[in-house]
Amino acid sequence: MPEERGTPAGPVHVEGEVVATKRVGAYRHLTLSAPGIPERFRAGGFVAVTVAGHVARRALWIHRVRASSAFGPTLDVVVEVRGSGTAWLAAQPVGTRIAVTGPLGRPFALPKDAVSCLLVGEGYAAAPLFPLAERLRERGCAVSLVVSAPDEAHLLSALEARRSARSVTVLTADGSVGQRGGVADHVDDLVRRSDADVVYAAGPAAVLRSAAGAAERAGAWSQVAVECPTPCGTGLCHGCPLPVVGEDGVDRVVRACTEGPVVRGDRVRWDALIPPRDPA
Amino acid sequence: MSAALLGRVPGPVMVAAGCGGTGRELLPYAGPAGLDGLDLVTRSITLDARSGGPGPRVVEVPGGLVNAVGLPNPGLEHFLATELPWLVRAGARVFVSVAGATMGEYADLARRLSRAPGVAGLEVNVGAPDEAGAGLFEVREPYHAASVIAAVRREFPADRPVLAKLRPDVSRIVEGARACHEAGATAVVVGNAVPAAFRDGRPGGLSGPAIASVALRCVVEVHRALPDVPTIGCGGVHDVASARAFLDAGARGVQVGTALLHDPTTVTRLRAALLPVDPPTPEETP
Numbered sequence A: 001m002p003e004e005r006g007t008p009a010g011p012v013h014v015e016g017e018v019v020a021t022k023r024v025g026a027y028r029h030l031t032l033s034a035p036g037i038p039e040r041f042r043a044g045g046f047v048a049v050t051v052a053g054h055v056a057r058r059a060l061w062i063h064r065v066r067a068s069s070a071f072g073p074t075l076d077v078v079v080e081v082r083g084s085g086t087a088w089l090a091a092q093p094v095g096t097r098i099a100v101t102g103p104l105g106r107p108f109a110l111p112k113d114a115v116s117c118l119l120v121g122e123g124y125a126a127a128p129l130f131p132l133a134e135r136l137r138e139r140g141c142a143v144s145l146v147v148s149a150p151d152e153a154h155l156l157s158a159l160e161a162r163r164s165a166r167s168v169t170v171l172t173a174d175g176s177v178g179q180r181g182g183v184a185d186h187v188d189d190l191v192r193r194s195d196a197d198v199v200y201a202a203g204p205a206a207v208l209r210s211a212a213g214a215a216e217r218a219g220a221w222s223q224v225a226v227e228c229p230t231p232c233g234t235g236l237c238h239g240c241p242l243p244v245v246g247e248d249g250v251d252r253v254v255r256a257c258t259e260g261p262v263v264r265g266d267r268v269r270w271d272a273l274i275p276p277r278d279p280a
Numbered sequence B: 001m002s003a004a005l006l007g008r009v010p011g012p013v014m015v016a017a018g019c020g021g022t023g024r025e026l027l028p029y030a031g032p033a034g035l036d037g038l039d040l041v042t043r044s045i046t047l048d049a050r051s052g053g054p055g056p057r058v059v060e061v062p063g064g065l066v067n068a069v070g071l072p073n074p075g076l077e078h079f080l081a082t083e084l085p086w087l088v089r090a091g092a093r094v095f096v097s098v099a100g101a102t103m104g105e106y107a108d109l110a111r112r113l114s115r116a117p118g119v120a121g122l123e124v125n126v127g128a129p130d131e132a133g134a135g136l137f138e139v140r141e142p143y144h145a146a147s148v149i150a151a152v153r154r155e156f157p158a159d160r161p162v163l164a165k166l167r168p169d170v171s172r173i174v175e176g177a178r179a180c181h182e183a184g185a186t187a188v189v190v191g192n193a194v195p196a197a198f199r200d201g202r203p204g205g206l207s208g209p210a211i212a213s214v215a216l217r218c219v220v221e222v223h224r225a226l227p228d229v230p231t232i233g234c235g236g237v238h239d240v241a242s243a244r245a246f247l248d249a250g251a252r253g254v255q256v257g258t259a260l261l262h263d264p265t266t267v268t269r270l271r272a273a274l275l276p277v278d279p280p281t282p283e284e285t286p
């Protein structure tokens, strides 16, 4: 994607601070002051944050940025407590200082023309699709958004997305809200109904794989945001292998944090990424 | 061999092998001077391209990381054509880390790198934590390491430094350092990641603050036994105090590795704190 003129490029490493923290369903939404990051942000970018007492960093999708606020430039992240690092993050009060590096990674590529786009997000990983929906709408694209989760508590609120999306579909595995079922059950139908030219997906690998597959079957492009454990997030450690097929048709392993996290869905070697024993 | 013949010892702050990406990824965190003058050891380069090992390659343990990354690199040819020229252009002093399966591969790498413009020196990876797993020449005895260094030295100009990166094993480090220095190593990097295992028993290497005191002990022993052999401390350096501990123990410099994964600005900050500011030396005007 060509760099927009005047937009500062590349990540920055800054000392941020928790300026707001709020529980929303199963998640903790944190607002961090992070000078330098909002003006560099493009949808699909992420931040690496430092967790007290840990060497490795934790990657979080950027959910929203504000160029200016009472606290200066800020960004929002959505944290799901999984292990010690996310538990620490979710427990931090306003005022905690946190080193933040970002925006990192390759963001979603935007179509040149005003095409029809289907955005599919599962759980907290739907976070980067909201700013993406706004960008796409600004370009005149018809945006259909699908937010999916195991249950209502893990659903990112799609209320505000209704402004940027022509249609919003909610899926829960237990049927507690919206349609019952997962992305795999509905995605072919959703691609057809939205007449999508591009499918954007964010979530666990299995969700990305079904979205990419549905796009391919319908002759659409896909862009998937892959989460691989990223020890540093900055491309320095080569610790986040993502198996892909290169433009030249040759199998490669790239760094998910640097050559990804967003890649074309038809380029991912899903069988290598999702080991057969993994039930996901 | 006379020290003057072996090239200048780099430092006092270097980027450790395998923790600087391709070098480009450090640029956003390098401050206004960029990579100019930065002593950077590349990730280990092999003759042929390697895609690296399967995931998980790096896991966190208390105080550090266990890694088995598998030396992913584009191979010498591609490195010479793309990554090296970029680094040289950026002004970095490039020390190419070389790794091979045989003595012949090491010699080949050294010969071809000796002709590549802009290579400041070599670092020979003779103490990887899992050589068998990484498919490298196995260094079980100090003379194994020394013979690799000698093979590299034969092919590489005498006035440019060759660094020997050894395992921080206190029971063997003095012997290893002596043998490598006698074989022509300009300085000994002490040390590599400590042999360790993942939870499932898979071999890996432990790095980070957890190994700082282990590496420091090794530097102390080498310096005590071989005060004339220059050492470069590597292991858990993350701030001025941890770097100074190595320098105070006699090390000529330090390498920063795992700390960069935690904070990519670490080398920039340490250089600012530790690089000697050019003193006014009127008698030395060129």
Ligand SMILES: Cc1cc2nc3c(=O)[nH]c(=O)nc-3n(C[C@H](O)[C@H](O)[C@H](O)COP(=O)(O)OP(=O)(O)OC[C@H]3O[C@@H](n4cnc5c(N)ncnc54)[C@H](O)[C@@H]3O)c2cc1C
Residues within 6 Å of the ligand: A046, A056, A057, A058, A059, A060, A061, A062, A077, A078, A079, A080, A081, A082, A083, A084, A085, A086, A087, A124, A125, A127, A226, A227, A228, A229, A230, A231, A261, B059, B060
């Ligand atoms: C690009 C990207 C964006 C992400 N965005 C978000 C987000 O917006 N919100 C959110 O809650 N989570 C997000 N994650 C996942 C989040 O980073 C992991 O859940 C978190 O690192 C786990 O840390 P922990 O200390 O809680 O768990 P632990 O199990 O204690 O973590 C141990 C180690 O494994 C790594 N790790 C474990 N699982 C993952 C994983 N799925 N992805 C990456 N690293 C992992 C950690 O970095 C750490 O080094 C994202 C991951 C990536 C790669």
